Amino acid sequence: MKKQKSVPTRTPVKSTRIRTPKNPEVYLFPFYNVRHISCPEDLENGRKVYIGHAPISAIISLSTDENVRDYLVEAEGKKRRVPTQVHRAIKDTLENHSDNFSVLNSGVTIVARSCEINEPQKRLELTRPSIINGSQTKGVIKDFFEKHKEEFAEGAFEPHVKFEIIVTDNDELIAEVSIARNFQNDVMTISIAGRLGQLDELEKSFQGEHPGTKLKKSETKLSEDYIKTERLLQVITALIPEELSPKAGEMKKVYSYSQKTKCLRDFQEVYRKAKDLSDPEHKKYRRLYQFYLDIAAQAYDLYETWKSHQGFAGTRLRSIERDGREIKSVPDGIVFPVLASLSAFAKETDDGWKIDPPPAFTEEELVKSAKSVYMDIANSNPNTMGKSKACYSSLYQITSIYKKLAQQQ
Numbered sequence: 001m002k003k004q005k006s007v008p009t010r011t012p013v014k015s016t017r018i019r020t021p022k023n024p025e026v027y028l029f030p031f032y033n034v035r036h037i038s039c040p041e042d043l044e045n046g047r048k049v050y051i052g053h054a055p056i057s058a059i060i061s062l063s064t065d066e067n068v069r070d071y072l073v074e075a076e077g078k079k080r081r082v083p084t085q086v087h088r089a090i091k092d093t094l095e096n097h098s099d100n101f102s103v104l105n106s107g108v109t110i111v112a113r114s115c116e117i118n119e120p121q122k123r124l125e126l127t128r129p130s131i132i133n134g135s136q137t138k139g140v141i142k143d144f145f146e147k148h149k150e151e152f153a154e155g156a157f158e159p160h161v162k163f164e165i166i167v168t169d170n171d172e173l174i175a176e177v178s179i180a181r182n183f184q185n186d187v188m189t190i191s192i193a194g195r196l197g198q199l200d201e202l203e204k205s206f207q208g209e210h211p212g213t214k215l216k217k218s219e220t221k222l223s224e225d226y227i228k229t230e231r232l233l234q235v236i237t238a239l240i241p242e243e244l245s246p247k248a249g250e251m252k253k254v255y256s257y258s259q260k261t262k263c264l265r266d267f268q269e270v271y272r273k274a275k276d277l278s279d280p281e282h283k284k285y286r287r288l289y290q291f292y293l294d295i296a297a298q299a300y301d302l303y304e305t306w307k308s309h310q311g312f313a314g315t316r317l318r319s320i321e322r323d324g325r326e327i328k329s330v331p332d333g334i335v336f337p338v339l340a341s342l343s344a345f346a347k348e349t350d351d352g353w354k355i356d357p358p359p360a361f362t363e364e365e366l367v368k369s370a371k372s373v374y375m376d377i378a379n380s381n382p383n384t385m386g387k388s389k390a391c392y393s394s395l396y397q398i399t400s401i402y403k404k405l406a407q408q409q
Helices: 040-044 085-096 098-104 135-147 149-153 171-185 189-195 200-207 229-239 260-275 282-307 332-345 363-376 382-387 389-408
Strands: 016-018 026-030 033-036 048-055 108-112 114-118 123-127 130-133 160-167 321-323 326-329 346-349 352-355
Touching (some): 026 048, 085 098, 085 135, 108 123, 108 171, 114 160, 130 135, 135 149, 189 229, 189 260, 200 229, 200 282, 229 260, 229 282, 229 332, 260 282, 282 332, 332 346, 332 352, 332 363, 332 382, 363 389
Parallel strands (some): 108 160
Antiparallel strands (some): 016 026, 026 123, 033 048, 048 160, 108 130, 114 123, 321 326, 346 352
16 A cells, blocks of 8 residues: 555544444444535435545445445355456555545445434434445455555554435435446346335245245345346246237247346336336236236246256257256256246136146146257257247147147036
8 A cells, every 4th residue: 555645644433333222223424524415406305415525444334235236346255256447446546546536436325314413523423324336435445444454553544535425214215316326337137126126026925935035136146045036037927828918919938038137127117017006007017917926936846847857858858967867957948938838828816827737738748849849940959949939839839739628628
């Protein structure tokens, strides 16, 4: 770390979180200066905005719970990602030009439910604060501060960082601000959906059959306790029956295999329209949204079943992974056309939507048909099968026949 001779040394003031019966979520935030800059619209809507400068140590312990991104270098736990150009630039400024850090870095944006200014002690008392923009800055600062903590303890110059604090108790506004301030960083759609609570009901419904299992709701959080939400939505998309398709008469299921982002965005649109009572198509989308909720657990189970369906034993399809005679993994390119064909059996019951094949239907017949389609139409290429409309149509015709026969009985 380069020492700045022109700036006097100072002893850093460490920020701390205190918990008392009256103020269980108050964070003591030391500052160098602070200014109230709320505009008339802010005051009319019951919010306040402050800006100022604080020693870099002030933000190290701040939460990022309201942010749609975490510090990406450490977000994957033990498997650390390679620092980006942004991380390296922030680190270089701190190490070599720390006297310019406050003007070269854009700082952090913080939300809090309340803010009290203690001018004599040069600190803010923030209730439930969270960084919503600047997690990357915080992460690099944390690493930098840890590296040089002994020097700071001896009175070395501590750089300052700009801050903006938005004080509001409007949770919806906090979510919108978090997304808006982070959009420049290419926030993934899954993080936005998770931050807006659009996946909460889906997760609750899923947990009805799989207690303790969580849906991935951000781009960085995934462990054995989580399942891939995008994949789940791809599977549900493949299972949507024709009668619920947003565009009548269209059975374009091919994208369910290869376009996970489109499947997620489709779900977001369904969610918004289902929740918007003023939307003229509200009832139609509400029914489709209910399908997502009802079918989530079964969809996951069906995917898991067909990914290792033992009916493929003996088919000699080279793309299937085996352990001896046991089927370990069937390529998604084969699985998705099979799942899409099962949409013919979607049925609305008193207990919600279910995939309910008629008694005459056998999975062995579908496996046999999938093998034929795989070899004759997809030229034994699973990727081709997953993207071929003809493959989807051929298998759907098989299940449709069983459906019609069941209806005639």
